[in-house]
Amino acid sequence: MRRNLDSLAAFAVVAKERSFTRSAAGMGVSKSALSQTIRKLEEELGVRLLTRTTRGVGLTEAGRNLLQTVAPCLEEIETKVTTIMELREKPAGTLRLSAGEPAVHSIVYPVLRKLLPQYPDIRIEITTDYGLNDIVTGGYDGGIRLGKLISRDMIAVPIGPDIRMAVVGSPDYFGRHPIPETPQDLTLHNCIQLRYPSPTGMFIWAFGRGAERLELRVEGQIVVNSTALRMAAAIDGLGVAYMPEDQAIPEVAAGRLVRVLENWCPLGAGWHLYYPSRRNPSAAFGLFVNALRYRGGQQGGPA
Structure with missing residues (x-):
């Protein structure tokens, strides 16, 4: 049965701090709410995880086993989430594009030649073809095609003249x-x-x-x-x-x-960069869109 990650994370904090008071303060919740969360987790698992005494909090054998299992996983999840959140602020990560060959040579590559040396943490992967690929199922961040070929449900940004x-x-x-x-x-x-x-x-x-x-x-x-x-x-x-x-x-x-x-x-209609949504783009993708955007005679530039 799937367990609530918040409950497991709360258990890991209490197990490491050995104190409900300090753990609750660090998590920004009340001591009673935290105690209830742990009690509910113990009831779901059917075993006691923590021993509570006037001197503090200890771990049962089941609690030690659970902590050894979940702590590394929770730390890895936190690291991954932090890395992903940093992509909103720092231009980094891999961008995958599907593009027509002429646009790659005449428009995209000249922009990348100037952009990439300035942003060494950005990696670009380009697949050149003439297929009207489903960029969502194909795992692409965006595609580049002539304007008349782009589906109406996509956001299309002109990157060249008509x-x-x-x-x-x-x-x-x-x-x-x-x-x-x-x-x-x-x-x-x-x-x-x-x-x-x-x-x-x-x-x-x-x-x-x-x-x-x-x-x-x-x-x-x-x-x-x-x-x-x-x-x-x-x-x-x-x-x-x-x-x-x-x-x-x-x-x-x-x-x-x-x-x-x-x-x-x-x-x-000339070449356009298209993608499915404007919601929460990475800093790298936003930078790339801005650099490619055609503004009546010239490309855009880094934000």
């Missing part, structure tokens, strides 16, 4: 295939697909112009779940890729890629 997607292919590829004029023309092209856990299993290419909105499920010879491999395949002329504009622009400027359908790619 994003425009880009459709690109190599000059060689478009030398062998016609330039698409509309998103529907992509059905005639070899599209490099991104594997993404969703009802369709693939990342859907979304387009918009004015009030018109369109989502395409494209086809192609190559399916990847790596942004680096998607970029390499596009540069090597293996197909057309759909990627964040900031990744595509340097390759377009260098002449390795050609951008098409630009007027069909409106701005959309």
Whole structure:
């Protein structure tokens, strides 16, 4: 049967102090209330734990055995609780994050590079993937995804500007295939697909112009779940890729890629850090959120 930890803790204090008066004063309770707590514990266990005399309090054999058993456990619990409470005040401990690869490289890592040397007691564990993980059951403190992919029951903090997607292919590829004029023309092209856990299993290419909105499920010879491999395949002329504009622009400027359908790619919600609750965050997590928070052109900084 489960025992009340408060009763066991009260017994341990009295057993060590050998005095109900001193124990009650130290615990901030009345002597009679403490005596009643011990008496109830003895009744539940069916044995006498303490001997009370005019000279003080002694331990019975059962009391000595119980003290030897519970005292180390109670001390360990107190130590653990104290450590956890300190996390509210001192930035320390491990933060586990699930994040999309592009955001890790372009946003998260530059922040960590500055933050971690200042806070050596913080440890960051990042899992990079494209899955819409259940961060609660997965044991993550937070996740990083594009805003449109985040569940409405999560708290979402923007960590970057709005994003425009880009459709690109190599000059060689478009030398062998016609330039698409509309998103529907992509059905005639070899599209490099991104594997993404969703009802369709693939990342859907979304387009918009004015009030018109369109989502395409494209086809192609190559399916990847790596942004680096998607970029390499596009540069090597293996197909057309759909990627964040900031990744595509340097390759377009260098002449390795050609951008098409630009007027069909409106701005959309950028990268967000999301998590389930604002209640009692650790000092480390609060610091991390503040450092990542996007404030119209710049990241936040340490609190």
